[in-house]
Amino acid sequence: MQDVKMEGTRINEVRDQIQAVREVLLNSTDFDHLKVIHEIIDDTPYKTRNFMKYMHDEYYIEHQRKDIIEKSLRKYPLKVNHSKIQNKDIFTIIANRHSLRDYANNEVDFEVFSNIIHYSFGVKYWGMGAYNQKRFPFKYTNSQGGLNYLDLYIIVNKVEKLEKGLYYYDFIRDELCLIDQGNMRPLINEINYQNEFTVYSNFVCLIVADMERVVPKYYKRAYRFAHIDTGILAAYLQLLAEYHGLGSCCLAGYLEHKIEDLLGLNSNQYPILCMSFGYPPEEI
Structure with a gap:
């Protein structure tokens, strides 16, 4: 062969x-x-018969990429605005959501952007005593074992108060960390080689699973749940976007190695999903 x-x-x-x-x-x-x-x-003790492998005395938690946060060029705290959250019928939001592959050239309001990111991937509450930590952050979205192993990167094209560039979302401090600045549209086109419409989106989310944070606890089965957790996060992002009047599209045709190069990922960090967001165009 x-x-x-x-x-x-x-x-x-x-x-x-x-x-x-x-x-x-x-x-x-x-x-x-x-x-x-x-x-x-499907690595479980019932199949492997190695029950002792799954016994853990301690488990160390690394919540986010501290190296990226410390080296970031600038930090932009999100600005959540509760006044933009009104009583809307969840069934209507679900019914109206669809994959949007055409975007208007309208700037996304920073508070709208903040609401979408915060209420999907931000800290929902702080727990006491989890994994021997006095204060443990729990997100709005699901995370196997509460291990906070998913990382959210965002490419910004046109969002109010934000420079064009590549960002990492520090969910604990609820702020965006600028990794690289400038026009990223050519890179978006390279990554999403079969989805040219993503170039015209307002922002693109890249969801990465850091398996070093979960495999020591859940072993190979962690890979399966990484896709489940990513799917739940994607649904939150899409529904929150729809709630605030934006459309979105989950992308299958992306080049994984291009994302790895862009984000500087190692072999244990897996790009799971790419998503584009933007306002729908006006009907003619």
Whole structure:
């Protein structure tokens, strides 16, 4: 079997192992591939019979990327505005939500932007004593084991009071950390090579799962729940956007290795989802 030339942090790191698995599964169907992957990742004591592996005395929590926060160029605290939150029928919001692939060239209000980000990924409340921490932050969105292993990066094109550029959301301080400034539209076009409309969006969210924070506790099964938690977060983002009059679209056609390069990810940090947001165009 000829080696397929592909790019990516994991491919570069374990290329031989990937190639060996490809050769074994060469004559198998896609359905068989999924069955193999599912059973390998279904790492539970009932299957492995290794019950002691799942016993933990202590578990260290790293909530966010402190290296990025400390090196950021500037920080922008979000400005949540409760007056923009009114009684709206949740069923109407769900019914009206759809994938939007065309965006108006209107600037997003910073308070609207803040509400969307904060109420999806921000701190909901502080708990006492979780993981031996006196004050433990719990988000609005789900997180397996409450481990806060998902990272939210945002590319801003046109949001009031924000420079164009790439940001990391520090959910504990509820502020955006500017990683790189400037026009990111060409990079958005490269990443979403089959979705040119994303270039015209107001902002793009990149959701990354840092498996180093969860695999030591949940082992291989952590990979499965990373996609579940990301899906719940995506739903929150989309419904909050719809609530505030913005449309959105979850993107499948993105180049993972481009995101890895842009964000400087290591092989244990997985880009799970890319999403674009913007106002719908006026009807003619």
